[in-house]
Amino acid sequence: MVDPVPRDMAVLTIGIVKQLTGFSLRQIRYYEDLDLIAPYRTQGDQRLYSINDVARLLHIKDLVDQEYPMWQIKQVLKPPSMPEEPKIRPTPSEQELDDGQLLRDIRGSLQTRRNPTSPSMIEGQLSQFFRQKRR
DNA sequence: GTTCTGACA
DNA sequence: TGTCAGTA
DSSP: OOSOOOTTOOOEEHHHHHHHHOOOHHHHHHHHHTTSOOOEEOTTOOEEEOHHHHHHHHHHHHHHHTTOOHHHHHHHTOSSSOOOOOSOOSSSOOSOOOHHHHHHHHHHHHHHHTOSSOHHHHHHHHHHHHHHHHO
16 A cells, blocks of 8 residues: 555445445445444435445455354444454454455456446446545 | 335235 | 335
């Protein structure tokens, strides 16, 4: 990391996040209810997610895919942003991700999932996002 | 067209 | 969790 990349800058709509994570809109909102994520809200009450949120969702995705019960997932990703030391460690990847890993993670989830929509579109947006941040 | 909330199955 | 409704 060269400069302080504002990965916490909310710029992604729920639609993008949906494609990025593979979660349904229903699930994304549900996890918000569980306080697993706290997207920014625009005047029109529209949710805007940050790269951090996506990383968080991706983390949840891992756990969900591994069929971890919600109560356990909630314990791992308790507060929307405070990295509190979890009592249990379901996955070995609880540490923070650097930009490189994050991007790989996101791309990986896209390639693995093969979204019927257009992954290239999202990747383009992501690339652009990171490009702007680094400049 | 996209997203939001609430609600029902 | 999916989906439908009525909005913004």
